[in-house]
Amino acid sequence: MNIENDLFLRACRRQKVERTPVWVMRQAGRYLPEYRAIREKADFLTMCKTPELASEVTIQPVEIIGVDAAIIFSDILVIPEAMGMELEMNEGKGPVFPKPIRSAEEAKGLKAIDPYRDLKYVMDAIKMTKDALRGRVPLIGFSGSPWTLLTYMVEGRGSKNFSQIKKMIYDNPRLAHELLDKISRAVADYLSAKIEAGVNAVQIFDTWGGILSPSEFSEFSLQYITKVISELKKKDEPVIVFAKGVHFCLQELTASGADVLGLDWTMDLKSVRDLTGGKVALQGNMDPCVLYAREDVIRKKALEVMESYGNGTGHIFNLGHGILPDTDPENLKALVKFVKEESPRFHK
């Protein structure tokens, strides 16, 4: 099916665009009253696993906010769950694996996944969303990076110091590599199936890459991201890598095969554009907290982001991290409208 508004895909491929495309991470989320209305009736995992609900909230920001891309509603932890880990979503405390993997013995139960069978609900949600979108905007699929998934699987929950996963990479790096290898296969199969099901681009979230030193990042994260991308590259869909806090390996990430690097707000778009020499498109990177500010400040800060990237294609406007749950949706609307109105002059 032809995509009516394909600005996002063209920017990913660094092809000419008339204006900068814009979407935001976690755009299908709690800040929207329309999302909360559905969330009141079903818990988070039920929403992920019910294609009708996942599809409905995926489309909400397209219709309510006017973003240039949809991203399928799901969670990165559906892969470890499909591999056999018990996943609990605790209200207010985030997701928890009550039985984390910390030894070779505990890792034995992890099985390879068949995404068409084990994660069929995601593929169904994608097909349903594609139908409902009727080609208005592209649909993005996503996965956690192998390293980020392993971090959750070993820690069992969000962590402050990441002591368990670090114990593993220091004292038992072989086990870590075995697990990363297994998870990489699952991620590649999962993203391939998503592409097969109809997504037009995929984003790999390396939420926890930034807790590593540069050499550890190369060994335990980048290597596996690169592996996943090499398997996807038989397909034509753009790949975005968002590695939060990974300021130290941007050139290496550029060589990973990614079409787009997602950046957090501590990166300077101009410097990164110079550093990566136009080999990748850049996505980001306004601080989500700017959306707490008055509209004139939002406009000023958004303009700074666009000016920092400068003229020409290859920029996808986004936040530097997920939108915060207590953001006023009107502020996001104002941001999206402003980017649409103001960005054409960067593409003359």
Next chain:
Amino acid sequence: MNIENDLFLRACRRQKVERTPVWVMRQAGRYLPEYRAIREKADFLTMCKTPELASEVTIQPVEIIGVDAAIIFSDILVIPEAMGMELEMNEGKGPVFPKPIRSAEEAKGLKAIDPYRDLKYVMDAIKMTKDALRGRVPLIGFSGSPWTLLTYMVEGRGSKNFSQIKKMIYDNPRLAHELLDKISRAVADYLSAKIEAGVNAVQIFDTWGGILSPSEFSEFSLQYITKVISELKKKDEPVIVFAKGVHFCLQELTASGADVLGLDWTMDLKSVRDLTGGKVALQGNMDPCVLYAREDVIRKKALEVMESYGNGTGHIFNLGHGILPDTDPENLKALVKFVKEESPRFHK
């Protein structure tokens, strides 16, 4: 008084040393059973405010671990408390300001400090510690940076998204600057008094600089760090700036007047040494989690840190952040011993 082991001070000044000096952030802390024994009898703030206790725990790591510098036991939040804010230390939840400052009205109560009167207990602890150290190793004094102190004063406690302080800098930057100005004067006076009382070097902790974008960091943090340092520079004591996560402004930090930059473990010492062109010494930067590993791994990782800095003076071995409370003290002892034994070959 002459300092017997002045390796740390010489490395700060990039003067020739026979081996790399080593100390670790939070070395006077909960990981030490000898510290916990004192902590059982007095709460954290009482320890800060009782010179005998503060002095005792300050000296513990010198005698038990064998570090090359002591750092006076205290807390960065004693300044806001001295400025008039009520400070609560909640067991297990960290320090809290029950009445955070979020408006010009609320800021009115903040008063200028006289460190000799309002923070006399710190000066007494320093004098007592200097006596007890009998010149064995140098004593470091410290303060939070103006930005980091303001962040705590506005948020009221540790934060995930820092929404309150960001609202202030976006919507009321003038108030933020007024407060930063006032806090900078307090920090400069406080550190000057500490030097007067006998500390041989000072460290400014900018724990929350890394939550800002590069331009915001320059405007709201770096500017005030520079101001504080310029007032201290009438004295001869080296100034260390530890700006966690501030990967984006290292050259600018080098121009702040700091003698030493403290680095977290996501920075590559070699790259930063090249970037800063030998204008400052570097302190760091082993991941504190490495101390969870086996001794052979600790040695390997410590060697990597020393090799990364390379030959010559100007490196102070430290962790990239504070030592974690559940660290085995034997592992820290092994690290310190290893750095002492292995580092002479980098100074031939």
